[in-house]
Amino acid sequence: MKRVIVSPDESFGNVIKKIVKLSVPIIVVNLLYTVENMISMLLVSSISPSAVAATGFSLSLLWFIYSLMALSYSGTNILIAQFVGAKKDPSPVLLNGLLLSFIISIPLFLYGKDLVLFLMKLLRASESVRELAGQYLTPIFWFIPIGFLTNTFYGAYNGAGDTKTPMKVAILMNITHIFTAYTLIYGKFGLPKLGVEGAGWGIAISETLAFFVYLALLLLYKRPFPLRFKPEPQILIRMTRLGTPTAIERSVTTLSFNVFVGFLASFGDKILAAHQIGLRVESISFMIGFGVMVASTTIAGQNFGAKNYMGMVHAVKISANFTAFIMTLIGLILIIFPHYLVYPFSRDPEVVKWASYYLQIVGISQPAMAYASIFSGALKGMGRTMIPLFVNISSFWLFRIIPSHLLLMVIQTPLVPWAFMTIETIIRAVFYYLMFKRETKKLLKSFESEHSTKKEDTHGYKLFDEDRFHSSR
DSSP, X not given: OOOOOOOTTOOHHHHHHHHHHHHHHHHHHHHHHHHHHHHHHHHHHTTOHHHHHHHHHHHHHHHHHHGGGHHHHHHHHHHHHHHHHTTOOOHHHHHHHHHHHHHHHHHHHHHHHHHHHHHHHHTTOOHHHHHHHHHHHHHHHHTHXXXXXXXXXXXXXXXXXXXXXXXXXXXXXXXXXXXXXXXXXHTOTTOOOOTHHHHHHHHHHHHHHHHHHHHHHHHHHOOSSOOOOOOOHHHHHHHHHHHHHHHHHHHHHHHHHHHHHHHHHTXXXXXXXXXXXXXXXXXXXXXXXXXXXXXXXXXXXXHHHTTOHHHXXXXXXXXXXXXXXXXXXXXXXXXHOHHHHHTTTOOOHHHHHHHHHHHHHHHTTHHHHHHHHHHHHHHHHTTOTHHHHHHHHHHHIIIIIHHHHXXXXXXXXXXHHHHHHHHHHHHHHHHHHHHHHHHHHHHHHHHHHHTTTSOBOTTSSBOOOHHHHHHHO
């Protein structure tokens, strides 16, 4: 375990070092995941455009299924961060998280694939895309309980401040996934040629390997912390209360996103393939924001648990500005060089053209995505998981789906939903900033009132615990 406590007056450079130390391994994990998906799409691209569309659409809908992981992941991640910050034993949190994730995964093991294919049909995917998607999804859902348990371990490590170990596990997963997918898609080394199904087996086998690595680290090396079997059922209630809003938010948002993708599916497989390729390229930028968001959740959670509220605000603001700067640079690359980024995935002129348009439009929204991600992660670390539920769902429907649907009735072009996607991201970032400012103002005011009789600094807040701060550096 590592406590990451930030002094309210700590220098910009020191805060950045802590953020980078926490977030870089998370970013690497997510970039590796993105690379896995990209390579899967590259490997199936030689089969047909429908295979690319099926793989990409399946991955999008899997996010809807995986949103249920938030019940265990978010509760585990947030509570472990807060327990570590408060110097409490986090073992009961991990045990309850593993139990909850296994319970949630059983219905998905039985009915998850049918649900995804039903949603594809509802969202107007072609029969050829649905048939290929069924092949891809079969092995994934056979092993989905393993995936849920693995994700809970990942949340525990992040909450405990150890982000390097999951990065090493992710590298192993990435190598396993790519090698397995390649050999099974094309039937190399005497193995059967499974086509799109081979890409699904790559995910299933790599997840299973990661689970056993995490289990071995826990039982043999006591990582991320020594496990003490202390049944505390009340933690399961707290975990569910924290995780449920995030699970609802992610499931509704992901389903809403796929309603949005349905607008593009109506333009044909090439436009859908262009959208999926654009998403995969843009995800390199998004995963940077997502990585710092996870780090922000850990920093906010640990400092919240330590009641170091001013330091928490200081760290989150620096995280947001730093991430926005990096993602602005990436946005410029998307705008200026879109064709070069698309070429590795398709040489079809129509697919390249529309995927390039997508990247140029979304490049504008990259700094806004950074602010939305960081402030959202910080609010979750504080336990304010109802706010992202409200903001994400309302913003997505009011400023993305409904306007896109109405304008598409007049103008039939995929540029319409892509433009509203960028507008909605900017509006959502503003909402998150205002919500974070409101919640931290209330928190600091309450803290000041509660400790008004204690020793205060010149700003009117309780002096920061220097011993605690130096021990965390």
